[in-house]
Amino acid sequence: MRFGIIGTNWITDKLIDAGKGIEDFELAAVYSRKEETARAFADKYEVDTIFTDLGKMAESDKIDGVYIASPNSFHSSQSIMFLKNKKAVLCEKPATSNSRELEEVIKTAEENDTLYMEAMKIPFIPTYNVLKENLYRVGTIRKAVLGYCQYSSRYEDYKKGDIKNAFKPEFSNGALMDIGVYPLFLAISMFGNPENINAGGLILEKGKGIDAQGNINMYYKDMDVTVLFSKISDSFVPSEIMGEKGSLIIEHPSEMDKLYFIDRKNKNEKIDLTVQAKENRMYYELKHFIELFNEGKKESPVNNFALMQTVMKIMDEARKKIGIIFPADKIK
Numbered sequence: 001m002r003f004g005i006i007g008t009n010w011i012t013d014k015l016i017d018a019g020k021g022i023e024d025f026e027l028a029a030v031y032s033r034k035e036e037t038a039r040a041f042a043d044k045y046e047v048d049t050i051f052t053d054l055g056k057m058a059e060s061d062k063i064d065g066v067y068i069a070s071p072n073s074f075h076s077s078q079s080i081m082f083l084k085n086k087k088a089v090l091c092e093k094p095a096t097s098n099s100r101e102l103e104e105v106i107k108t109a110e111e112n113d114t115l116y117m118e119a120m121k122i123p124f125i126p127t128y129n130v131l132k133e134n135l136y137r138v139g140t141i142r143k144a145v146l147g148y149c150q151y152s153s154r155y156e157d158y159k160k161g162d163i164k165n166a167f168k169p170e171f172s173n174g175a176l177m178d179i180g181v182y183p184l185f186l187a188i189s190m191f192g193n194p195e196n197i198n199a200g201g202l203i204l205e206k207g208k209g210i211d212a213q214g215n216i217n218m219y220y221k222d223m224d225v226t227v228l229f230s231k232i233s234d235s236f237v238p239s240e241i242m243g244e245k246g247s248l249i250i251e252h253p254s255e256m257d258k259l260y261f262i263d264r265k266n267k268n269e270k271i272d273l274t275v276q277a278k279e280n281r282m283y284y285e286l287k288h289f290i291e292l293f294n295e296g297k298k299e300s301p302v303n304n305f306a307l308m309q310t311v312m313k314i315m316d317e318a319r320k321k322i323g324i325i326f327p328a329d330k331i332k
Helices: 010-019 035-044 053-061 072-084 099-111 126-133 154-159 176-192 281-293 305-322
Strands: 001-005 026-031 049-051 065-068 088-092 115-120 139-147 198-206 210-219 222-232 239-243 246-251 258-265 269-272
Touching: 001 053, 010 026, 010 281, 026 035, 026 053, 026 072, 049 053, 053 072, 053 139, 065 072, 072 088, 072 099, 088 281, 099 305, 115 281, 126 210, 126 258, 139 176, 176 210, 176 222, 176 239, 176 305, 198 305, 210 305
Parallel strands: 001 026, 001 065, 026 049, 065 088, 088 115, 139 222
Antiparallel strands: 139 239, 198 210, 210 222, 239 246, 246 258, 258 269
16 A cells, blocks of 8 residues: 655654555655655655645545644644545544544545544554453443553743644644543543543643643443543553452553453452553554555444544543633634
């Protein structure tokens, strides 16, 4: 599958690295607004074709699909452009800025009968399936605490008055959108749509409305889930799913580094359930996407549209409660 890429940053490097282990992956074209940036990145991977015009890239017969790793606020318009040109789209998370944009993207994918998937790696990591298969071990689930807190290197610049894109609301960024989406996705994929939620967070003044950290409390019929996220502090506490018979411990939910079962009825015995995985976890989502393309599929049965829509709906509701408003929310 011939890929064009939008975005010349570390996450794109990581995707290309993942593609090296997949026989059907080919990096065919690179886009950047600046020709010198596109050329430098393309030369690094010995790619001949570059674009500085997205429209021409979308119309090009040199690519079968595109990987979008641009700022969040561009995901919707760029996805729609390529889908309208019958190019398969693998778009970095979060898929869009809000539910309205996501509905437009999904509608475009369906109308053009073209493959679209959000690049959310969690459900494709081997240990994730083991987690789902072992939920029964904890018995009746009563509580879960799922978190991702990672100090941003760009926060040091922010404190000096140099506001990088990661802390600018015009790019639909912030702690929830950038990293909170991981534990939130894990929660929704495990337990479905909650009956109601509460949310709170810290809004940065210099970021003009961007969130630096926060929490979402989701309430189900007989259990509750707390999602924690931060870009201004680190956390070294694993996530936990707690039941009446024991707990499942997850180290770093976005990577599924380790998975343990703590058996309450057997003197809290700790059982390692981790499945060995490739160091670059993006390999699994990329391989899945390419397989979908080769099979002529238009939607992933794993990270499907309904799941994406539920996660985005909860993010919209949480942002409203926290007070996070993006320029993208004010359009239309």
